[in-house]
Amino acid sequence: MRTPLAQEFHDLLERGRDRQLRLAVTGLSRSGKTAFLTSLVNQLRHAGLEARLDLLPAAREGRLLGARRINQQDLGVPRFPYDQAMLALDAEPPRWPEPTRGISELRLVIRYRPAKRGLMGADTRQLTLDLFDYPGEWLLDLPLLAxxxxxxxxxxxxxxxxxxxxxxxxxxxxxxxxxxxxxxxxxxxxxxxxxxxxxxxxxxxxxxxxxxxxxxxxxxxxxxxxxxxxxxxxxxxxxxxxxxxxxxxxxxxxxxxxxxxxxxxxxxxxxREHFRRFDRQIVLVDLLGALNAGPERFEDLSRALSRLMKSFDYGQRSLLSRLFSPRIDRLAIAATKADHVTPEQHPRLVALLEALLAEPLKDLRFADVPVRALSLASIRASEAREVEHQGQRTPALRGESLTGEALLLYPGELPDRLPGREFWSRQGFDFPAFRPLPRDAGALPHIRMDAALDWLIGDKLQ
Ligand SMILES: Nc1nc2c(ncn2[C@@H]2O[C@H](COP(=O)(O)OP(=O)(O)O)[C@@H](O)[C@H]2O)c(=O)[nH]1
Ligand SMILES: [Mg+2]
Structure with a gap:
């Protein structure tokens, strides 16, 4: 057992060697943080075996050997309840993990083989990844500090x-x-x-x-x-x-x-305790949920996000850098639960996310923070299908409702820009929630978790 100071020193060394990364998973309540973290741990644990991570080069090239949970640094914080989340997802019928009521953290050690072999021959390396989960309600207080x-x-x-x-x-x-x-x-x-x-x-x-x-x-x-x-x-x-x-x-x-x-x-x-010293951040946004909930909720989400991103403004004079001097060097923003729309709608989902966050994105670009927008489903709960409709093949989704009815549906088209009055009056958007798919052992089904992982940790696995 190291003393706190020795631990701090050890961590500093590891960071110096690029082998430790602290990742903040942020998002408002119900945006999908717990699902994202559960899936992230699950995918990395199954890497090299059943996980499908083709967009992550280290996995595609067979260099990613897997991941293991180890004791976290802060013993005063509960451990992220990964096992409980998996139990819920593997229950009969499957359930979504319970909402988060407090803060928790998790430390993963990822083992990989570098792309280029060192002088010493075939070595393996480790990347330590610190993750944490907290209720999204608390995040909303950040703008209040200003x-x-x-x-x-x-x-x-x-x-x-x-x-x-x-x-x-x-x-x-x-x-x-x-x-x-x-x-x-x-x-x-x-x-x-x-x-x-x-x-x-x-x-x-x-x-x-x-x-x-x-x-x-x-x-x-x-x-x-x-x-x-x-x-x-x-x-x-x-x-x-x-x-x-x-x-x-x-x-x-x-x-x-x-x-x-x-x-x-x-x-x-x-x-101070939890938002300091993060290297990277992913901001999760339940854009589809807000579209589903109608214009007033959509506006409200937009306002909450722009306030939030303003306090995250990574430039020199931002609130956060003044208070806690974070050193975030890379950011992802992701529209979650993409399995609620058919695959050909996914590019629109990203475009919509970029439109919603246009102002903060400008500031980020100005502050020279590399940022990437994507859409993903941490835990895919539907299957993309094609159905014959009046002699034409059209895309559809198959899944189960939260109460277990079989669903086959076409949830509709996303607007190609921020929805205005005509969108809401003409069509709006309406889709049911899916419950997780029953599954065999192996990795959780997902959409583009590998793309998110590549952006967030891929360069450290080279
Ligand atoms: N279909 C689908 N639903 C999701 C996904 N991720 C989260 N959800 C839904 O969103 C709810 C909230 O997610 P959760 O991860 O608990 O959000 P948190 O409050 O940000 O931790 C879950 O209970 C699910 O109903 C996903 O990838 N696909
Ligand atoms: Mg949660």
């Missing part, structure tokens, strides 16, 4: 009628709160609970842009005053000197204090 309380309140004025309806109760309660009056604990707790209810309802209905994230997954913080704040509508418009004159026991000052506490003691440590 604000003080009044400016954060300004960002929480969401338009959209469906979403507004979910916060109607809260809005009625907060309207009667005088920012200048002395704070009443019980009243603040009650209004905060209504805010949390609104957030929960919005998440349930498929909305993405939800802050503060811990209100949705409070864990041991449930009921603590640090989670008893909420935005004060209109406070940003009041002059700062006037606000400050309210006094330290006012509603305004109390809420602002709790907001700062939340930033400093909950959000910051999470990023």
């Amino acid at each position: 604000h003080d309380y009044p400016s954060w309140c300004e960002t929480q004025q969401h338009e959209g009628t469906q979403r507004a309806a979910m916060f109607a109760d809260w809005r009625a309660a907060v309207a009667s709160l005088d920012p200048a009056a002395d704070a009443d604990e019980a009243q603040l707790a009650e209004i905060a609970e209504r805010y949390a209810q609104g957030l929960r309802a919005a998440r349930e209905a498929g909305f993405s842009d939800l802050q503060p994230g811990r209100f949705l997954l409070p864990g041991e913080l449930s009921g603590a005053p640090v989670l008893q704040f909420f935005p004060l509508p209109g406070i940003g418009a009041i002059d700062a000197t006037e606000r400050d004159a309210y006094g330290t026991e006012s509603n305004y000052a109390t809420l602002a204090r709790r907001f700062r506490h939340y930033q400093q003691h909950i959000v910051k440590p999470f990023y």
